[in-house]
Amino acid sequence: MTKSHPASRPYYGHKQPEKFFNKPNIVDKPIIKTPLPPLPKPAFPEKVLLESQKIAEKARQNWEQEIRQRRDFRNVTTLTIDPPRAQDFDDAISLRQLPNNRYEVGVHIADVSYYLPEGSVVDKEARKRATSVYYVDRVVPMLPEILSNDLCSLQPQQERLAFSAVFVLTPEAEIESEWFGRTVIKSDRRFTYEEVDEIFEHGRGDYLVELKILDSLTKKLDEQKQIAGALAFVDRETEFVLDDHGQPQQIYRVELTRSHKLVEDLMLLANRRVAEFASKYNKNKMGYFVYRIHDAPDQDKLRDLALFLKPLGYDLEIKNKKVSTAALKKLLASASGQPEEAIINRATIQSMSRAIYSLDNIGHYGLAFPHYTHFTSPIRRYPDLLVHRLLALYLAGKRPTEAQLQQCAELVIHASLMERSAAEAERESKKTKIAEYFAQHVGEEIDGVIAGVTEFGIFVEDSATGGEGLVRIRDLGDDFYELKPKKFALIGRRHKKQYRLGDKVHARIKKVNPDRGWIDFELI
16 A cells, blocks of 8 residues: 555545646635644533533423423424434424414524523533534544533423424415524424434334425425525435444445435525524624624635536526526536435535624625524534523613624624534545445445546545445556546547446455555455
């Protein structure tokens, strides 16, 4: 194995691919230039754990007094839908049928801000961490376990405190009224995504009526979003089955299903409407808010994307030197279901600006929302906790202090950077586990697609697992191959055989270095 392995550099978004794509190194926001902060150690300091215990004890003592001050949803049908291994249940959904063919839909979020006094030892630790980190084999939580997996977690058949967004909707998912405030809930049933999909498929199961109503409403919400101009990227998650020693035994890819969309669209609704509600206070100069913003993409990047797509047979329409949102939507729709769909999705995403947290609202380009925030995951994201605190202030008719404003301005930058650090750590974790899995299967064959072409070889993405490996140019022994950048292909000098981006290939696992996450394939 050589000292420098090109496969250690993912194909998209790094210096080598930018050079290959002829893409300028455009920085979306000033904070992106800032070096990423290191992630915190997994273990919590002893003083944080001790204070967490005290918080839990105090909450139990004050329980009866607290719930009397809250809107009571304990007798309203309430469900959670999460991955099978989830332990920190941030969100729950309630449904109540009203007269006149109306529906009350509640999006109930763990009320972390009630338990976590601002400036407390636990709060300062959560602020420093800013996010939970989800490695393949473990979670490094933002909050101690007694809070994240117990007291705050919306567990089934347990009374829990929530911060809720409640909507009265028509059958067409038009909002007739909305309410935001603190509640007490009790989840009737904990579902996994797979269980809900099974109920939809077979037409029977617990809470079938409620789930079908929610499914119908969220489909209407999604239609509204698409009409407004939201971009529909295909999102495929990589799932791992590990043994007792943390070794990967199975890897498979999961596409977003009806159950995922149901939850996602209700969370988007809550995030959007909370941001719209809070923005009124900005207009009245009463305060500020934490927004999740996504700037429009740089047109130079989109023009480069158009050049990249040409050899794949896709035309990205450019009018007056600009690529419109409609043109991007048309591109993604035309690639849907095609072998190169994942590559086109990835390349398009790489052409987008990076979503960040900000006190200045510019809207969310990808979702086509003029106002957007993160309200729905305060157990694992500190910005959501800030949003809860600000929303509580505004609901009480108060405004934040200048000191709070200054601190918030610093925290949104810190949270954006920590989010990137966590994302990189999670990607490396997946890369390592995929390599560990492939190391157990050296010599076996895979079907894949060419996901990258460079002067030193081709990157092949395994269709089954999403794992990516390198076929070195020296292992293409039937000819002398040269890189043709304008065609995004390696072409044989004598026989003119081509290996192009998006081509399907059959390969064998040749060599793996799990420690470095390197995988070598050979074509067969």
